[in-house]
Every structure is written in structure tokens, then in C-alpha cells.
Amino acid sequence: MPLRSDWSGEVCPIRRSLDVLGDGWVLLIVRDVLQGHGRFDELRQNLGIADAVLSRRLRTMVEAGLLTRVDYADGGRTRQGYAATEAAAELLPILQQLAVWGERHTAMPDESGHMALIHDTCGHETTQGQVCSACGEVLVAEQMTWVKPWAGVRTSLVPAGVLGDA
Amino acid sequence: MPLRSDWSGEVCPIRRSLDVLGDGWVLLIVRDVLQGHGRFDELRQNLGIADAVLSRRLRTMVEAGLLTRVDYADGGRTRQGYAATEAAAELLPILQQLAVWGERHTAMPDESGHMALIHDTCGHETTQGQVCSACGEVLVAEQMTWVKPWAGVRTSLVPAGVLGDA
DNA sequence: CATATAACTTCCTTGAAGAAAGTCACTTGG
DNA sequence: CCAAGTGACTTTCTTCAAGGAAGTTATATG
Structure with missing residues (x-):
């Protein structure tokens, strides 16, 4: 039994949106990603969010089509961050x-x-x-x-x- | 330790708004109240929400200045519902x-x-x-x-x- | 009196938030 | 070579909140 039920199949489009967006962290992450601050450590610092919560949010936001994983160069290695989708x-x-x-x-x-x-x-x-x-x-x-x-x-x-x- | 920290004193206005609004139930309640469906039993039925959750939300929304208590007549008695504030x-x-x-x-x-x-x-x-x-x-x-x-x-x-x- | 309704409150179980620590895959410097 | 650092997570443990169900109170009405 999840804490909040699944609204993704609702008839009302507002409610379907809130299935994905009806959570403070999600919209704050979009706020930061739209500003280009899509690295895990940037988000964690800017948001003051627990690692586990951030990780879980990022995963579900990728699955929901809000974020995509993006490679970036850091020194001699390639790391991954997140960018906003059109949605x-x-x-x-x-x-x-x-x-x-x-x-x-x-x-x-x-x-x-x-x-x-x-x-x-x-x-x-x-x-x-x-x-x-x-x-x-x-x-x-x-x-x-x-x-x-x-x-x-x-x-x-x-x-x-x-x-x-x- | 509340599950989610208090964002009401944040410098970013988006984040301050999400302190109040960053919750699916709050926005769904506003959706229904703007349609005039502000009685407890109407909200409970339309939203498919647990009594205790609805009661708690209504209280905090009144405190936050989103809803006001409004009397209405039902048969021979006066009952109370909720209306949207300007906010x-x-x-x-x-x-x-x-x-x-x-x-x-x-x-x-x-x-x-x-x-x-x-x-x-x-x-x-x-x-x-x-x-x-x-x-x-x-x-x-x-x-x-x-x-x-x-x-x-x-x-x-x-x-x-x-x-x-x- | 019994029944119904409205608007909650309480109880109990379970999932989620958050602090803290740990893990892994690398660079870089000594 | 190893130690330290960084980034991106994962895991553990405690506490809070969601939700189902039941209960309570204040009234009508038959």
C-alpha cells in the first residue's frame, strides 16, 4: 500500500499532472534543472535534500519523462547529470x-x-x-x-x- | 522531526509557495473548492481521500490562508464548509x-x-x-x-x- | 426511541523522509 | 604503488505521515 495512491489513470488531467508533480521536491528539481544545475551534488547542495530522497526522485522523474541523463566532463572523466525534457x-x-x-x-x-x-x-x-x-x-x-x-x-x-x- | 522540513522562511519565492502548495491533495482541494464543492463530504467523495488526511489538510489550508470556513444551511441546521480565499x-x-x-x-x-x-x-x-x-x-x-x-x-x-x- | 447525516477524531499498520554511514568508480598527488 | 578526494549513488535506522477502519458528537427525522 503506497502512502499515496496512483493518480496516473485519473480522468481529470489536473489530477494526472499532480500524480507526477504534486510533490515539492519534484518542482524544485525542475526549477534547478531549468537553471542548468542538474548535477547530483549541485542539486543536493542547493536543495538541502537527503541523498536517498534525491536519488529516488531523480529516478522517478526520469521514468516519468521529466528528466534525461546527460554526460558531462569533469577533469579526465565522464560523469552524469540531469537535464530537463520538453515536458x-x-x-x-x-x-x-x-x-x-x-x-x-x-x-x-x-x-x-x-x-x-x-x-x-x-x-x-x-x-x-x-x-x-x-x-x-x-x-x-x-x-x-x-x-x-x-x-x-x-x-x-x-x-x-x-x-x-x- | 517532520518528514519534510519547513520551507516557509526560504529566500526563493517558488520554494515558499511549495511549502504550502507542494502537495497533491492541497491543489486538488483548491480545484474542487473553486468549483464550489467545499463541503467535507463532497471533498471526501470527489477526492477519494481518507477522512483524517482531509481533515488535516483542511486545517492547515485554513491556517495558511487558502481556505475559509463558511456556514451553509442543510435542512433545518447550519453546517460548515470551505471556500477559497483570494490567495x-x-x-x-x-x-x-x-x-x-x-x-x-x-x-x-x-x-x-x-x-x-x-x-x-x-x-x-x-x-x-x-x-x-x-x-x-x-x-x-x-x-x-x-x-x-x-x-x-x-x-x-x-x-x-x-x-x-x- | 432508532436511524441517518455531517464533520470530524482516534487507532493501527505501513510506506516515505531524513540523518548518517557505506560503496564503487574513477582521478590526482605523493 | 597507495592515500585522499570527488561524484553518484545505496543502505540502515528512526520517526513521521498516509490511509483503512472504527468511533464520537451534534443535530434532524420518522
């Missing part, structure tokens, strides 16, 4: 809307600051997660930069299938 | 985008059919969750009707604070 990249609006919602409805800590979503194509910030509020275009991951003032960085999102530079 | 209503784009994503990326069962998202204001179906793909307006819950062919019903979403008719 995962299409979660961008949900992630960005979570950012917008979070800034409106959760308590912002002092060291946080405003996470701006920059649409690189038109160069403006969008206040909507799916369609650019400045120019009206539908947003895709590789045309986005996320401004994270708490870390003093701007991160350009990577296309599906790509593992970013460390 | 929950603002999850509409996420829910609708989950529907869109689910139809594209999960296996549709035979008895499911296409869940159309109708923007009542312009009368057309939208293929985007946040902005109407037909007329360009930002979508809000009380202007939406969800077509659920597997149940042969069209459900108009209710405004925040409202418990729909049974």
Missing part, C-alpha cells in the same frame, strides 16, 4: 506563477528581495508567468533570465536537453 | 496550466475526453491557463467554466469566499 520545460509557467504567487502570498524574509522574471527577447520584466506582460509573447525557458537578488546572481535558463555549466 | 483563487493559472500540461504529457484514459477551459467573458475556449488565448484578457476564476466530458458536466467556478450550491 519539464513546459512547466515554466507553473514555476514562474509559483514565484509570483509566493511574493504576493507568503512572508518574504529580509534577505530575499524581489525575484524578477526577465524576458530576454524583449528585455523587460514580466509579472505573469506564462505570457510576457510587457510584450505579450508566450514565454519559453531559454528566453528567460531569473534575477535572484538574495544570491546576487542572474541566471539564464537553459533549453531542454541541456545541462548548464557548473 | 487560493489566484492559483487558477497554475491549476489550468496543470490541466493543459496533463493533456499533453500524461496518458489520457479512454473515458476522459478533453477538458475545455471556457472564458465566459468572451465565450471562447482558452488553451492557456493564465491569459485567454482567444481575447487576451487575464483569466479570473469567476469568469471560467470547466468542461468535464467524463462527467457530462460544465462547472462554472465560484468567486473567492463563496461556497457553491451542492
